[in-house]
Amino acid sequence: MAAIFEATCTAPVNIAVVKYWGKRDTSLILPTNSSLSVTLSQDQLHSKTSIRASADFTTDRLWLNGIEESIEKNKRLVACLRETRALRATLEAENATLPKLAGLKIHICSENNFPTAAGLASSASGYACLVYTLSKLFELPLNASDLSVVARQGSGSACRSLFGGFVAWEMGEKADGSDSRAVQIAPETHWPDLQAMICVVSDEKKGTSSTEGMQLTVKTSALLQHRIKDVVPKRMDDMIAAIHAKDFPKFAELTMQDSNQFHAVCLDTYPPIFYMNDISRAIIRIITEYNKDGVKAAYTFDAGPNAVIYAPKENMAEIFSILSHYFPGAAFDDSLNLVKENPEKVAAGLPQNFDARISPVFAQGAVKQILHTKADDGPRTLDSAQHGLLNAAGLPKRLA
Structure with a gap:
């Protein structure tokens, strides 16, 4: 039996507060503007990947969430494999x-612990995890910023998931993309008071993919050109x-303004793209009403209807109480002990002076799940023997 080489890692989701939307080079995935995100805790949301290399394997194979997928048809995945294998080949030539x-064939098995392609940044965590795991398998001597240049070629936002905390993707200027990379603005320990609440409105695959949508926007939206030239550079500095x-x-004001403009740009696309729905818009009205006497929370929406609400820790119980009033029946994982530590606040209903008329109360399950999370670390390396996704034969332990 041939020697087995294997690595298993997890990588986090990141949610942008200054959005990336549009490529100036679609093959290298070079963005039309810089962006900035918060890396969320892997304890709630992560991709997990095991990669094994063996002389016994006859072809490269990939399983995503228990279903085998074609590698050859996925140009972005091929690019990540090509880049990391070339870096490994250089090391082998030198030593x-x-x-x-x-030169060995590999088996890749990857799982998300949340819905794929529903606007929860699954491609970002997935490709960050793929590239980080490849770097561990091949023992590449790259720092996270260098590795982000490779991950970017899988999914643009993936480059930001290679760091914890607060992360900027600098758009760069060079045609080869070598200066289009992620840098950490501040570690996860910098602002421990900042937390996030995610409202999972839909876990269905979105109608217009991000890849398709953003290039249609680049071609047709005059507002995007204004955003690129006149808005984002200053907003990045301010953020x-x-x-x-x-x-x-x-932070909250900039986050909400950028989310609003991102969806305005989608609406300015021809034909228009709609990612938010009635529940999304209700959440905007609810947070706006909550902020009327001072900014206590910020909403943001990526390319999907799911809301991410950033707020100081002290406001989270009250926000959860408000959301529970308008969206009864949502599943809630109390892994940060929000309900346990704040039973009275969580059960208090709407705050005093809150105008209940700003939204109807929605039917049970309109928001499927509420996730309470926080800023946290970048990719983690796990013990494959204990946490690996592949069995002794190099096949997935779990199939769909």
Whole structure:
């Protein structure tokens, strides 16, 4: 039996507060503007990947959430494999004692613990996890920023999931994309008071994919050109300053303004793209009403109807109480002990002076799940023997 080389890792979801939407180079995935995100805890949301290399394997194979997928048809995945194998081959050429892994076939098994392609940044965590796991398998001497250049070629936002905390994707200027990379603005320990609540409105695959949608916007939206040239550069500077100062009102205002403009750009696309629905818009009205006497929370929506609400820890129980009033029956994982530690606040209903008329109470299950999470670390390396997804034969332990 041939020697087995294997690595297993997890990678986090990141949710942008200054959005990436549009590519200036579709093959290298170079963005039309810089972006900035918060990396969320893997304890609630993560992709997990095991990759094994063996001389016994006859072809590269991939399983995603228990279903075998074609590698050859996925140009982005092929690019990530090509780049990391080339880096490994260089190491092997420089050091003859290294195992010859670059030429071996590999089996890749990846799982998300949340719905894929429903606007919860599954491609970001998935490709970040793929590239990070490949780097561990091939023992590549790259830092996270260098590795982000590879991950970006799988999914643009994936480059930001290679760091914890607060992360900027600098758009860069070079044609080869070598300066289009992620950098950490502040670690997860910088602002421990900042938390997030995710409202899973839909776990169905979205009608217009991000890849398809953003290029239609680039071709047809005049508003996008204004955003790229006149809005994002200053907004990035202002957001970085707000994060460094832990200025929540400013952070919240910028986050909501950028989410609004992103969806305005989608609406300005021809034909228009609609990612939010009636529940999404109700959440905007609810948070706006909650903020009427001072900014206490911020909403943001990626390319899907699911809301992410950022707020200081002290406001989370009250926000959960409000959401529970308008969206009864949502499943809730109390892994951060929100209900346990704040039973009275959670059961209090709407705050005083809150105008209940801003939204109807929705039917049971309109919001399927509410996730309470926080800013946290970047990718983690696990013990394959204990946590690996592949069995002794190199096939998935779980199939769909």
